[in-house]
Amino acid sequence: MKGFAKKYIAAVRRSRRMQYILLLLPGMVFLAIFFMVPFFLTALYSVNMVNRLKQIVFTPSLEWYLYALGMEGLLTIFLRSIGYGLATTLFCVILGYPVAYYIAVKCRYKDFVLLLFMVPLWVSFLLRTYALMGILSSSGLLNEILLGLGIIKEPLEILRTHTAIFIGMVYNYLLFMVLPLYACLEKLDVSLLEAASTLGAGKISTFLRVILPLSLPGMVAGSLLVFIPATGEFIIPDLMGGTQTYMIGNVIYSVFLYARNWSLGSAISLLFLAFILAIILVYLKYARIKEVVF
């Protein structure tokens, strides 16, 4: 009898496991084909193991990594990209946190306000960037309004500066910070806040010692969602940038398309990936987050 029960439970567990595997399968297959394969191909290109006919050959060499490491200005551009990424992330937190908190905790029309945030995403990213260029240009909407109100005398030169890139990035990535923060804050148990207040914590203390720690997973998730694409951004510096805003995405584009050197392009991509991964690992360790909520 005991043996039967054991077998029965084991069988149920097996079939459950099968179900999980079946549910996971489509996603895993998709990732394997469209993420892992290209990734490994990039790695193979970077060590000279793909020939012109796109056949894999065994001729490994690190020459393009060494070349990339010796490239004049590449480090500057690495750091510049990371700087943009960090600044964008920081600003998205500062701007996004109050918004997410308001929607999650105070707002009566949550769905509607969230919808308002998402509507701009229905318009193509490229189109929104062009629109932003129109607003920020020296004869654009922003300058017209400021000049009209007499706040400034000369039009502000924003387009083609660091500020332009920065505005473009925060605008495009803010939502990716707000949504995970919102998801996290929405689950906040109000009785915890009552407990804090009952135990004599002031507003600031409640925020710093209760709300903030509880929303940390959302902040970490949001930071990753903003930092990674912002650092690798290509379109915004290409369209809104000037002479000082060339980013790593632009370098990789040029190496692939102008130099037509796929090996070097892949090597630079992977070096940058390693660079970012290191930063993220340090960040996650520092943030002491085991579970990241998306």
Place this chain on the structure above:
Amino acid sequence: MKRRDFLKIAGTGAAGLAVGGLSSYLWSQSRISSLESQLKRAHVPLALEDSLNIFNWTYYLNKNRINKWADDLGIALAYDTYESGETLMGELEAAYPGATGYDICVMTDGDVPYAIEQGYFEPLDLDKIPNFELVPNDFKDPEYDPENQYTIIYSYGTTGIGWNSDEVSPAIKKWADVFDTTPGGILDRYKGKVTMMPEVTEILAAALFNLGLDANSCEEDDLEAAKNALIAQKPYLATYAGTEEFMMGLQTGDFLISHGWNGDIGGIVYESSETDVLLEKILPKIKYTVAEEGGIAWYDNFAIPMGAPHPEAAHAFIDFMLRPEIAAINTMSVKYPFPTGRDYVPKALREDPLIFTPPELLAKLTRTRTFTPEERTRRDAIWTAVQAA
């Protein structure tokens, strides 16, 4: 698209269809119909495929006319465009050894030998392109494709400097003007109003011409000198502006001096369109100068990419585009010169050096040579260093 439409409205609206404009417009319309009627040659019925996929530079022909041609022959036309020659090469490179799906592409001379060597093109059958004989001899049998085995001239032009003659004085004459960083010099006076093109080949050529060096040089010392000149110039620039951006900037006055291609400047000076023949000059204050030190002359060419699915239709299309009246319509629409149509466009256009570069000048200019992958990597690294500085 938007900019052109705006120009069109601004051009026709603001000028209020001045009598001169109207008459020249009517003249061109009647000219076209007479051109079209002249060429009633009986078409040999060919077994053409039922579709044709074209990959061309943006803004490079009269779309209405090719759509009509395709409709007449019952061909379903797919027309895609690119803004940089590198996009085309990237497409071919990525598809190799398979097919791109395109039947026609348009490639600039410097890239042609590489593409031929790599096997990116199908050989042309000149028997199927009888109008090839109408191509002027200067454009036949080019160095980059002897005996036209793979390519036929599409259009051509030069790289130089476009500038606003109302605001800039003295006149821009040479590359040294746009690299002149002395206080009170051109760059100093027009700081923040000058642009260079973000095309590695072109911008390095400009810097090398300025230094009196070979524009195609890949020598370490030459490239180093070019890099330093570009870095010195950088603080004075508004940005590195591609075609769309500097055309817009020159029109609005945001930019006063722009490194660019003659046809783009032509597209600012003249009213132009991808669907209509328009001959009015609307911004004659914008001037174009081929620098004294020299400049790049470029030649774009028809080619049939490897594994093209509709080769018969592709040959027929090239033949159609070479017909003089079609070449003339294309020139009158987009303001790039189509060699076989030269004698069929109005005199003012034919004799405007901005559009039809005089042969004496063309002969003096430099062609971009084909760079080895190693040389391209080295030149690209210079560009990265300039961008990082």
